[in-house]
Amino acid sequence: MKVAGSGLKKIAGLAGPFVGLILVITIFSLMPEVSDRFLNLANIKSVATQSVIVALCALGMTLIIVSGGIDLSAASNLALSCVLVAYAINLGVPPLLAALVGVAAGGTIGFLNGFLITRLRLVPFIVTLGMMGIARGLAKWVARNQKIDAPLSWLNELMVRTSKPSWLLVSPGIWLMILFSLVMAVLLRKTVFGRHAFAVGSNELTARLCGVRTDRVKVVVYTISGLLCGLAGVMEFSRLTVGDPTVAMGLELDIIAAVVIGGGSLSGGEGSILGTLVGVFIMAFLRNGCTMMGWPNYFQEIIIGAIIIAAVTLDRLRHRQE
Amino acid sequence: MKVAGSGLKKIAGLAGPFVGLILVITIFSLMPEVSDRFLNLANIKSVATQSVIVALCALGMTLIIVSGGIDLSAASNLALSCVLVAYAINLGVPPLLAALVGVAAGGTIGFLNGFLITRLRLVPFIVTLGMMGIARGLAKWVARNQKIDAPLSWLNELMVRTSKPSWLLVSPGIWLMILFSLVMAVLLRKTVFGRHAFAVGSNELTARLCGVRTDRVKVVVYTISGLLCGLAGVMEFSRLTVGDPTVAMGLELDIIAAVVIGGGSLSGGEGSILGTLVGVFIMAFLRNGCTMMGWPNYFQEIIIGAIIIAAVTLDRLRHRQE
Amino acid sequence: RRGDKQSSGPRTYKVAVIPKGTTHEFWKAVHAGAVKAGQELGVEIFWKGPQKEDDRAQQITVVEDFISRRVDGIVLAPLDDRALMRPVDEAMREGIPVVIMDSNLQGDNYISFVATDNYQGGVLAARRLAEVLGGKGKIFLIRYLEGSASTTFREQGFLETITRDYPGIEFLVKDQFAGTTTESAYQLTENLLSRYPQVEGIFAPNESSTFGALRALQHFGLAGKVKLVGFDSSVKLIQALENNEIQGLALQDPMKMGYLAVKVLLDHIQGRPVEKRIDTGVTMATPENMNRPEIRSLLEPDFARYVR
Amino acid sequence: MPEKPLLSLTGISKSFGPNQVLDAVDFELEAGEVQAILGENGAGKSTLIKILSGAYKPDRGRMFISGVEYRPSGPLEGRRQGIAVIYQELNLAPHLTVEENIMLGQEESRLGLVDRKKNLERIKKVLEFLCHPEISPDIPVRKLSVGARQVVEIARALASQARILVMDEPTSSLSQEDTRRLFEIIRKLRAEGVGIIYISHFLEEVLEIADRFTVLRDGKVVGRGLIKETSVEELIQLMIGRRISELFPRLPHQPGEVILSCSGIKSNRMSRPVDLDLRRGEILGVAGLVGAGRTEFLRALFGLDRLEQGLVVVSGRRFRPSFTAVSIGCGLGMQSEDRQVEGLAVRMNLADNLTLSRLKPYVRSGFLNGRKQKAAASRWIERINIKARSPEQKVWTLSGGNQQKVALARLLHQEAEVFLLDEPTRGIDVMSKAQIYELMGRLAADSKAVIFVSSYLPELLGVADRIAVFHRGQLVEVRPAASWTEASLMRAAVTGRESDPVLTGERP
Numbered sequence A, B: 001m002k003v004a005g006s007g008l009k010k011i012a013g014l015a016g017p018f019v020g021l022i023l024v025i026t027i028f029s030l031m032p033e034v035s036d037r038f039l040n041l042a043n044i045k046s047v048a049t050q051s052v053i054v055a056l057c058a059l060g061m062t063l064i065i066v067s068g069g070i071d072l073s074a075a076s077n078l079a080l081s082c083v084l085v086a087y088a089i090n091l092g093v094p095p096l097l098a099a100l101v102g103v104a105a106g107g108t109i110g111f112l113n114g115f116l117i118t119r120l121r122l123v124p125f126i127v128t129l130g131m132m133g134i135a136r137g138l139a140k141w142v143a144r145n146q147k148i149d150a151p152l153s154w155l156n157e158l159m160v161r162t163s164k165p166s167w168l169l170v171s172p173g174i175w176l177m178i179l180f181s182l183v184m185a186v187l188l189r190k191t192v193f194g195r196h197a198f199a200v201g202s203n204e205l206t207a208r209l210c211g212v213r214t215d216r217v218k219v220v221v222y223t224i225s226g227l228l229c230g231l232a233g234v235m236e237f238s239r240l241t242v243g244d245p246t247v248a249m250g251l252e253l254d255i256i257a258a259v260v261i262g263g264g265s266l267s268g269g270e271g272s273i274l275g276t277l278v279g280v281f282i283m284a285f286l287r288n289g290c291t292m293m294g295w296p297n298y299f300q301e302i303i304i305g306a307i308i309i310a311a312v313t314l315d316r317l318r319h320r321q322e
Numbered sequence C: 001r002r003g004d005k006q007s008s009g010p011r012t013y014k015v016a017v018i019p020k021g022t023t024h025e026f027w028k029a030v031h032a033g034a035v036k037a038g039q040e041l042g043v044e045i046f047w048k049g050p051q052k053e054d055d056r057a058q059q060i061t062v063v064e065d066f067i068s069r070r071v072d073g074i075v076l077a078p079l080d081d082r083a084l085m086r087p088v089d090e091a092m093r094e095g096i097p098v099v100i101m102d103s104n105l106q107g108d109n110y111i112s113f114v115a116t117d118n119y120q121g122g123v124l125a126a127r128r129l130a131e132v133l134g135g136k137g138k139i140f141l142i143r144y145l146e147g148s149a150s151t152t153f154r155e156q157g158f159l160e161t162i163t164r165d166y167p168g169i170e171f172l173v174k175d176q177f178a179g180t181t182t183e184s185a186y187q188l189t190e191n192l193l194s195r196y197p198q199v200e201g202i203f204a205p206n207e208s209s210t211f212g213a214l215r216a217l218q219h220f221g222l223a224g225k226v227k228l229v230g231f232d233s234s235v236k237l238i239q240a241l242e243n244n245e246i247q248g249l250a251l252q253d254p255m256k257m258g259y260l261a262v263k264v265l266l267d268h269i270q271g272r273p274v275e276k277r278i279d280t281g282v283t284m285a286t287p288e289n290m291n292r293p294e295i296r297s298l299l300e301p302d303f304a305r306y307v308r
Numbered sequence D: 001m002p003e004k005p006l007l008s009l010t011g012i013s014k015s016f017g018p019n020q021v022l023d024a025v026d027f028e029l030e031a032g033e034v035q036a037i038l039g040e041n042g043a044g045k046s047t048l049i050k051i052l053s054g055a056y057k058p059d060r061g062r063m064f065i066s067g068v069e070y071r072p073s074g075p076l077e078g079r080r081q082g083i084a085v086i087y088q089e090l091n092l093a094p095h096l097t098v099e100e101n102i103m104l105g106q107e108e109s110r111l112g113l114v115d116r117k118k119n120l121e122r123i124k125k126v127l128e129f130l131c132h133p134e135i136s137p138d139i140p141v142r143k144l145s146v147g148a149r150q151v152v153e154i155a156r157a158l159a160s161q162a163r164i165l166v167m168d169e170p171t172s173s174l175s176q177e178d179t180r181r182l183f184e185i186i187r188k189l190r191a192e193g194v195g196i197i198y199i200s201h202f203l204e205e206v207l208e209i210a211d212r213f214t215v216l217r218d219g220k221v222v223g224r225g226l227i228k229e230t231s232v233e234e235l236i237q238l239m240i241g242r243r244i245s246e247l248f249p250r251l252p253h254q255p256g257e258v259i260l261s262c263s264g265i266k267s268n269r270m271s272r273p274v275d276l277d278l279r280r281g282e283i284l285g286v287a288g289l290v291g292a293g294r295t296e297f298l299r300a301l302f303g304l305d306r307l308e309q310g311l312v313v314v315s316g317r318r319f320r321p322s323f324t325a326v327s328i329g330c331g332l333g334m335q336s337e338d339r340q341v342e343g344l345a346v347r348m349n350l351a352d353n354l355t356l357s358r359l360k361p362y363v364r365s366g367f368l369n370g371r372k373q374k375a376a377a378s379r380w381i382e383r384i385n386i387k388a389r390s391p392e393q394k395v396w397t398l399s400g401g402n403q404q405k406v407a408l409a410r411l412l413h414q415e416a417e418v419f420l421l422d423e424p425t426r427g428i429d430v431m432s433k434a435q436i437y438e439l440m441g442r443l444a445a446d447s448k449a450v451i452f453v454s455s456y457l458p459e460l461l462g463v464a465d466r467i468a469v470f471h472r473g474q475l476v477e478v479r480p481a482a483s484w485t486e487a488s489l490m491r492a493a494v495t496g497r498e499s500d501p502v503l504t505g506e507r508p
């Protein structure tokens, strides 16, 4: 009885964030101009591939937001990693190693964020705002204010629209996204560390008094998120085939929006991986649909703005009914 | 005795936020390449004029942040106002009226923010993020994705470097900035409304318990801030002489940074107009100094990032000693 | 499959035209050209740029989305000569022909390349600035944006010509980037003017940076005294040209570019042979020659008929 | 070798800025004893506890556990040494579930993965031990009432199987039933050799459960001894240095005309509508178990919760409570049971908190006069003995009891006609309590009216004119205080049945 009840509630809880997504997909599917092409498998694959980069960053951002922080440097971090991968490949470093360099750079920036936040006791907003400038500046520096061309390698096959090898069904990037979503969901929900992250976000003082090493939790949280941004940078390089220091300008707000649309609370203690993914896909399908319809950009901007508000309103209404 | 003590403390409190500013100015003044030009009256005037726009927005942002909110739509709001002013002037509306249209548009966006936040009980981050897209989209729509050229009028004299009439000493824009700083400082510190704004930001539940109409306070806060953004848009038009829908892209983060550097706390209940102004000037002098030194942009980005962190660190250290 | 289309009688082709951004006057004129071609040739034009100006990743997304939409052809002004290669390859592989305009794309897996010779534009600007300065003086080169190909060529053309041909001209600044907005160019120039009051000439490589520099000069009361040579045109720039506040504007022919790109694409779709490289020319407008009709039409392309 | 005491503190000193809070405090705790720490509000008890737990660092002094020096770098260290603390201010993560809160920092895990089954087993045991098996481990703590939260806190401390258990006012929101159960558990733990430090302002509790006591005054130890050999009077004298004449001073007051009457008040959180009249010059006590809905009633009356039905008439003005501003305008004033979350803006200063609900007197031609505001706050600080350095002190730096006084002072300053007091004496020391009772009496004598919610029956019986009893979200009975006894109140609160009227009780 009790189990059944909680089971039902869980399903309702799961369906919740999907409402917005289903709405967006339905609306575009009903548009006569694109109806046949919108829900086409190839298009869905293509949207999924486009989402990989934002999704990877948003996974880390979920962890950060759950623990009561915020990371404005995510997009710059991604750009830095993207540039470093190209730089490394140009130096003759093997692609795998180059990718690791990118991921490691992301992790370093993340670690620095965490370190400064905990050591200097600064608010995350400011530290990561500063780091946003620093990482972006470093990226431009490394790239000498240009984009870096690098010879093609298998790295550039990770984000293709049509998967190679074909038995993968979808591109390796999508598999990576799925894999890391699962890992992060388990980390957040099933591990002691995840619980501590929630506790720190919900009430830091309490967590500290209960013997949680809040500083360590935060440093780890930012480092993990940084690593994921680094990975997203590798994916961006894979997609662009060049190291572009100006890539993903302003993307941090999209990433944060995805997490919040998915039910994350900026005051900490709330958020889920599934919700975040839904948030990412809402935004991606919106962009895709608007482009396919050929709507002008300003129209798209207005619609996306309105949908962000609407999606979160829906989510809140659902919560209130509970 | 007691009065003297509190007086001394006040002076220390005032000097505090200035430390960062003085540091920045001193450093550049000591650079042999620019020492003579940096502290030159003309340069200071020019920096002040550049700051007017950010400062006006930051005044409103201070009020919002004090009351526990945030406004990501500030920069888009400014752009919309800037475009509308040009549009109105092109329609043959007299300049003064056109300026009022811009200010009113800003107020409307602000009011909408406040309305949605209080009615839908949404977090300000999301509402204003959505509004950021909507206002920007509207601006581009009105301007048909272009700059709107408008005939010159006295409006374009507000932000000149050399004041006309000359007895003004500095441009009318700077006077406006000073005037509104005073008004906002008085509003924040010397009125019941200001006290209520602090209370709402510090603990909304308590404010409600004490009979503060929290929703009304918030709506007013966002509306005032919107009006100031609208005014900033008029100033931007004055400066550019065209209505540019892409102006001030990403400026919202600069504005927020200025408030936080000046001691505002994103969790609400803290912030001051004086601090915010210092924050604005720290950023403006940094940009000015870096450009004058001819440092490459990436270097400038890195330094500004680092200084943001350093300035806030200084501020926190000062607080800890207290 | 081209044959299929021809045999299915008269039909409206759907063509996506993808600029680098949507808010510069320049792209408006390209749009007008494309629409003009569309009206004349019976093609429906989808005009869609990346949502954020100059965002390579978003432009890739836009191309991909139009591949999903299965348009009949794409005209693309690539933000990056490398990054856009793969989506273009993909389009070509899926039978969607692509014409490149404005900036080059590496490789040659496209139908045709329709563009201004940007390097040549920089050279023209250098000659003009040298001319008005009398072959000597101190100048700023204000750059546009890190990694933007077309403007980089202009900057390069300018820089190399000055260094090679005019030893009397000295660069006070040549590595500062103005950024994408007028306001950022405005502030940069102001700050540079505060530092180097001795400057005598400025070159800015696109419309927004030219206008920003102009506003800064006006602000300092130096407009007309410091010689300014810019790129592209807009109402305010034309006024400045009239008032002799700007001494030269390197003009492309964006309407022609948009028109030709669509036309070439349609030629290809309908099986006619096309040239691989089409130059749309670059001209220097000066206060002296600006009233000649051929210059006037470049300064103020008549696009109101095609786009609002 | 002589037996080393379980815990010994020597020469512990601590100051916050110029304020010396602890001054060379010595303290010893044996295994298997319950020792009470007593003292006025602001005497330094909680500070001492926080030093012991590792939350604060002492300026001077040393600590030993079983003779081994203990120098905690943080609360984690304290926990590892087997010290469990129930802090005075509730300390829970609101978004986390009961299970997650209880196990926080002590999760059962394998390879970093939480072993939920084991966790639940441990929790179940503890909650059953506390006789609260109805608290579901999966419910987020923010949805619990204050009383239930305190149970969760206690459960957390018990689940950690500590050697030293510190309780800083564990019973301030507990029902008597729960208090009794807690005492049973304390006795059991004592028998198992756990050392227990017990802090409370309920002296009879202390007399019942403690073996020894230590009294702090102004941060110094002023007395210690065996509970067996002492009395309430002696303890009080040690705490304040003088005797108090009477705990429940009664000022004569006469109920007058009806000032507040509510008809059919029901919020979405109450189970049944409530009708009630209140007269001028009357103190109405409200009793009930934890979660009986007393708080909900006050909130509905004041307009804090969404009202489903009902009307309120205050001094002849009818309104439907929905805006606190209106309620305050009509002369209502409320003090919240949860001072940390709702009652006070702890990051604002004392003066602002105190005057927030009535800033008018300090406004002249639209401008606020901060100096006058602070002067007024200073007067109130003196009038009700708030231990604070200045009106500009931030509220969170005050001791728990003094914070409570600030919340009360606000209502007095507001010059309300009807006072809605929800557990106003939580965490307040004996002397101040007497003072607050006296204050209530004086309000009544001034023909104001007071609704006084409390879980502490003696004070209800001692102060109120009438007492209402709530049970499961509904009002079951209202009768003159004289016709209630502790036993009959308890019975009504637990069973929800009206007791046999000894005298004819009036029903509204």
Ligand SMILES: Nc1ncnc2c1ncn2[C@@H]1O[C@H](COP(=O)(O)OP(=O)(O)OP(=O)(O)O)[C@@H](O)[C@H]1O
Pocket (backbone or CB within 6 Å): D016, D019, D021, D039, D040, D041, D042, D043, D044, D045, D046, D047, D048, D088, D387, D388, D396, D397, D398, D399, D400, D401, D402, D427, D429
């Ligand atoms: N963080 C702090 N900063 C400044 N002063 C503090 C701080 N914490 C406590 N104090 C001061 O220390 C004194 C002792 O506080 P403490 O909380 O130990 O009292 P207490 O004995 O627990 O009182 P109560 O019975 O009211 O809980 C008080 O005067 C309080 O204002």
Ligand SMILES: Nc1ncnc2c1ncn2[C@@H]1O[C@H](COP(=O)(O)OP(=O)(O)OP(=O)(O)O)[C@@H](O)[C@H]1O
Pocket (backbone or CB within 6 Å): D134, D135, D136, D143, D144, D145, D146, D147, D148, D173, D269, D288, D289, D290, D291, D292, D293, D294, D295, D296, D337, D455, D470, D473
């Ligand atoms: N153990 C519990 N588990 C779940 N919900 C509870 C529990 N205890 C209380 N509640 C909820 O809280 C509501 C009333 O709590 P509230 O604290 O307002 O009552 P109260 O009579 O004021 O008790 P208190 O003595 O705690 O102030 C109940 O109707 C119930 O929904």
Ligand SMILES: [Mg+2]
Pocket (backbone or CB within 6 Å): D045, D046, D047, D088, D168, D399, D400, D401
């Ligand atoms: Mg205490």
Ligand SMILES: [Mg+2]
Pocket (backbone or CB within 6 Å): D146, D294, D295, D296, D337, D422
């Ligand atoms: Mg209660």
